[in-house]
Amino acid sequence: MTLEEIGQTIEAEVLTGQDRLRDEVAVGCAADLMSDVLAFARSDAILLTGLANRQVIYTADVAGISAVCIIRGKKPDQPTVELARQKGQVLMTTRLPMFVCCGRLFAKGLPGLGYLDISKGDGDR
Amino acid sequence: MATDRSYTKIQELTYELKVRDAMVGNVATVSPGQPIRDLRDLMRKRRISGAPVVENGRVVGVISIEDYIKCLAQGEMDVPVAERMTGRVETLYADEPLVHAVRKFDQYGFGRFPVVERDSRELVGIITKGNIIRCLLRKLEIEYREEEIHQYRASHIFEDIVADRTNLVLKYDIAGGDFDRAGESASRLKKALHRLGIEPGVLRRIAIAAFEAEMNVIVFTDGGQLAASVCSERVTVTATDSGPGIADIEQAMQPSFSTAPDWVRELGFGAGMGLCNIKNCTDAMNLASEVGRGTTLEAVVYLGRGKAGMEPEAADARA
Secondary structure: HHHHHHHHOOOEEEEEEEHOOOOOOEEEEEEEOHHHHHHHHOOEEEEEEEOOHHHHHHHHHHOOOOOOEEEOOOOHHHHHHHHHHHHOOOEEEOOHHHHHHHHHHHHHOOOOOOOOOHOOOOOOO | HHHHHHHHHHHHHHOOEEEEHHOOOOOOOOOOOOOOOOOHHHHHHHOOOEEEEEOEEEEEEEHHHHHHHHHHHHOOOOOEHHHHOOOOOOEEEEEOEEHHHHHEEEEHHHOEEEOOOOOOEEEEEEEHHHHHHHHHHHHHHHHHHHHEEEEEEOOOOOHOOOOOOOOOOEEEEEOOOHHHOOHHHHHHHHHHHHHOOOOHHHHHHHHHHHHHHHHHHHHHHEEEEEEEEEEOOOEEEEEOOOOOOOOOOHHOOOOOOOOOOHHHOOOOOOOOHHHHHHHHHHOEEEEEEEEOEEEEEEEEEEEEOOOOOOHOOOOOOOO
């Protein structure tokens, strides 16, 4: 699914990376715990999160994720938006809550990460 | 997407480059009083299809091969250039961005524009669409080569520097409690290792370990250092601090065990997964700590193969 379709599906406003909206993502990843993102996320994922701080951007950068959507109407501050721009990430926000975002995207065919077991090192990809 | 990006690059270059960069200097000119027949030799010898008409250093018109052909057809070879030239001349300034030239070509449909200095109005060159294209291609080629040389130098450091063992150490200072910048060091380390040519899958594991290690130093200590020691077969990430130390390492290693304060949890960390994450994404991990003295965490990732105990192919298949 392209980032543009995702943005339309969850009524998101794009803050950075407008030129990359035709990029494809393969899976969705929804988490507020950044350690879980680091453990499980894939670089072809979009990260949906309720956090709106710079660590979200750093986490995405380190995990190789290049698209982040901040949910439930939270607005990242200017340094966070600037950091996302610097790291070349697509940053969006939506007023929709997490459950609705995930539901709409799943219904449109964007899959999740599947069953993962940290004790088996599933995060290591 | 590649075409989109190069399009943007061209646009960027047309703003960055000046008309002066693309124009051709040493312009062949004619004077208004010269007969049309003089054009024949000029155009043939200089292989040009038009020339500015100059009087006292100022451009007063442009005469082209089309004008010449018309005169030839009507047997007007002795008419002065001034009577057949295009008199209302559009010129470009040498210091204008190239994008102005591009727009002017679109607007007027002319084949060439004389280029003059903004202050003196003196003719300094001439520009055609071909000149613009050549200039852009040249610039793109130079930038591409620079990038290639750049990449080559960094990623071949281990082959180029002759020694029995080469070990590159990258160090980053971490300020304790500085949550705003938490992640900055790991992010910078990732960028540096990428420049050294480390393969993306391996790079990601190193970066994740470094990120969690950095987070621990920021959350629990007054500050410390993150270091990555790179040699041809492995990267060793070391996080050291002089902070409170860990009383029970075995307990600290348990998934979900955490002593992190609530403010850390609110920021998306502190769920007791950090050390597990480091262990899971590296090939070897060692944690040494003394209460009151500090902690040293060392994690090793081997280059050029998957996680320890896993066949490289199997690791690739999961990527």
